[in-house]
Amino acid sequence: MIALSPPQASSVAGSVDTLFDVMLALTGTVSVAVFVVMIVFCVKYRRRSHADRSNANQTRLGVEIAWTVLPFLMFMALFGWSISLWSRMRTPPADAAPIYVVAKQWMWKVQHPGGQREIDSLHVPLGQPIRLVMTSQDVIHSFYVPAFRQKQDVLPGRYTQLWFTATREGDYPLLCSQYCGTDHARMTGTVTVMKPADYARWLQAHAGQGLAEQGAERFRRFGCSGCHDSQSGVHAPDLDGLYGSTVPLADGSQVRADDRYIHDSIMLPRKQVAAGYAPIMPSYSGRIGEDDVLALIAYIKSRRTAMEAAREQH
Structure with a gap:
């Protein structure tokens, strides 16, 4: 059939x-x-038919x-x-597990929080809510899994999300449903749904440097620590406890320090300048990739978590 x-x-x-x-x-x-x-x-009242037209002006309001x-x-x-x-x-539900996706011509790059990396494939557990945090390296793409009946545009310079709970084991096609260039039709992949125990073994077998640890390494390599380290002599915003806080801006407005704000602070630092600081930070747009930005955001998040844990101990 x-x-x-x-x-x-x-x-x-x-x-x-x-x-x-x-x-x-x-x-x-x-x-x-x-x-x-x-x-x-049209047939009954055609020209020269014998239909009775004597009551042509009568209306039926109810009809x-x-x-x-x-x-x-x-x-x-x-x-x-x-x-x-x-x-x-x-x-998405509060307990949805995050997985990060970067789309680029012409592939899907997937990063799990535990350091597991994939290209054109995504492994997920059966029955557990998954939240994909997605951005594009270049043009507009669209993450589409027909078997999940889920589709979400993936945009450059922005974060979009899509969540799902897989209910059947198996391999399902992953497509890009937005025309994105010469090899658009070849931008495909596979979503593999596994039993939770099998998925746990897969995570363990493919474990690597965690996303926050990758961010800490990039934080030093890209020179961020030269200004934002606690012992730096440069007057720059303190990143401990930054994520999720309210940041006053130089124009008098306020913004929440979420993923989008941190992304723009790295790639477009003059867009929203923090109050009390000179706009001296250089732009990293074109110098680092979106996967690097995701790692830096994860590291900044971890600094807030570490600060909160230290407060609880005291």
Whole structure:
């Protein structure tokens, strides 16, 4: 038997298919009804037919209200259903495990927090929520797994996220659904869903330097420690406890120090200058890759975690 659609392999796949089927049935029914009535009237009231036109000016208000209001209510119900499903698909659970993805012409680079790296493949555990934090090195790409019924554009200079819970073991195609250049059609990969025990063994077998540890190494190699180290003589913002805090800016506004803020502070340092500091930090745009920025963000996060842990001990 030929499958009409990919298998349902995520917790939202069934809901997406049901919504699509109902939308197809509703729009199809309305379209057929309109064309049937149109064809019947065209035939019945064609020129030189013997149809009675003596009451041509008579109107039926009830009929007009019914065929206007009823389809409107049905489509509004469909709209409300779709918004509810969209909100569910865009709100990851608090326990979703983060995995970082960098798209570039023409590959998917995956980085697990424990140091495991992949290219054009993604290993995930069965039944556990996964949150992908994604950015692009060059142009707009789009992360698409048909079996999960999930798709998310991946943008340069921004972080987007997609979350899912895989519900079936197996290998599923990963595609780029946004035209991104010459080899767009070859920008493919595989998502492998494994039992939790098998996934734990895979993580252990492919463990490497953790993302935060990679960030600490890059922090020194790129010269960040020359200004932001606690013992540096340069007047630069303190990074301990920075992540998640509220940062006052030179223009009088405030911003939360999240992934986007730290990314822009590295790549576009003059965009949001912290209050009390001169705009002397050089831009690293074009000098380091997005995977390097992800590692630096992980390191800055870890400094806040370490500071909080030290406070609890005292």
